[in-house]
Amino acid sequence: MTPDELITISIESGSDNLFEDIGFTPEEAASLKIKSDLALKLRQHLEEQRLDSDEITQFFGSNAIKIEDIIEGELDRFTIEELVALLLHIGLQVKVEISPLV
Template sequence: MKIERGSGNVFLDIGFSPEDAEPAAALRLDVENRAVREAQRHDPNQAARALGVTQPRLNALLKGKIDQFSLDSLVNMLGRVGMRVEMKVKKAA
């Protein structure tokens, strides 16, 4: 089995076109927005704890450095604040 390093976008890595990979970008923005709201409601340490990340990781997220986060970590952060991610795969037209 050959192991390759991913691009950071699981949708592109499994063969989706850049247009079809857009849901990942939307998810990243959603996590970033929710992190900002969580940080505004709590002090930074509480917000980081709620999202399950360290304070420096929360700061990176709040600064828009979203490319530093895997899709898995973003989904996990959403789960920690009561959100569920659903993904649909459809046959190409």
């Protein structure tokens, strides 16, 4: 390609759910987004607390390995219920918001 050639890039607006935008069904996308949001809050809280691996192990005990997996984005092994339980364990409240589809 020479410098004189133009590159055309098409940009499309997406929804508020990346998972739906990349081809998951609306039901799958909603579940994946919930899991992702829960894991993100857990990760953010741990980063804010500046916990190292030893402190995570001490605080979470046998769940410490799970926490490391979540931090690394390995969410396929976790249910929404497990993520909620971990958030409650660290003192965070989980609320559910339901609204009409747009």
